[in-house]
Amino acid sequence: MNTRSMIFTLYGDYIRHYGSEIWIGSLIRLLKEFGHNEQSVRAAISRMSKQGWLMARKEGNKSHYFLTQRGIDRMDEAAKRIFKLNPDQWDGKWRMLIYSIPEDKRNIRDELRKELVWSGFGTISNSCWISPNDLKKEVHSLVEKYEIKPYIHFFLTEYEGPHQNHTLVTECWDIYGLNDRYGQFIADYSQKYVIIKNRISKGEISDAECFVERTKLVHEYRKFLFIDPGLPEELLPEKWLGAHAASLFSDFYKQLAEPASRFFEEVFQEGNELTNKNKEYDVFDHPLLADE
Structure with missing residues (x-):
């Protein structure tokens, strides 16, 4: 597993709930559990x-x-999507973004494409992106971030055929894949x-192992x-497995949450004992654990 990617995971799932800051x-020490060495962590x-x-x-x-x-904005957005169990209801409208960015700004164009994919847009043709989700806020943020207002048009529209809305889905996203x-x-x-649920109930797995899992x-x-563009239920295939996967993830996560957090807290507090001695952190300030 890539060191940089693992660090993003740790910030998103742990560190953001403990002040968003950690001693190197x-x-x-945490990444050592996954076989990453000090040099790779510092480089990442x-x-x-x-x-x-x-x-x-x-x-x-x-x-x-x-x-x-x-970083905080990206982690918040990612967490909202990761821990979302049910798709949104659809208003029947499509958001369409069209851009014409000059060749001398190619690097910005490439970065914009990555951001649009991350946000859930799909391409219907060159430089034309669509989404059924209300992504106006995300689009305005990207326009401001990359300073591309002169090159962007953003529409709220409806599809009038000659095909069905589901045809657009299969053309813009590999939904069956x-x-x-x-x-x-x-x-x-x-x-x-x-297996792990059974091991936890029998006390046969350590906090460190739960943290890793x-x-x-x-x-x-x-x-x-x-x-996954996060499509509304109306546009998903009949035998959609995303909801089942989300439910399995949620159940598995809850089983591991408390022992994993104990291990993280132990390492975190040891490293930040002096700095954070007067701070309090709520380990259960978490979208999946808020009701428990």
């Missing part, structure tokens, strides 16, 4: 800082890294969930953020 030594942190996701703060001879506002991916996730994790679970499931 604690991060190295440096890269993420240069990309604007993190900033550093010195406390004596300790370097602490915290999420920038850009995505369904197969969800099926594979279910096959991979259903049995594993039963929970992090791997989130790390694997978050990959769907890059391929």
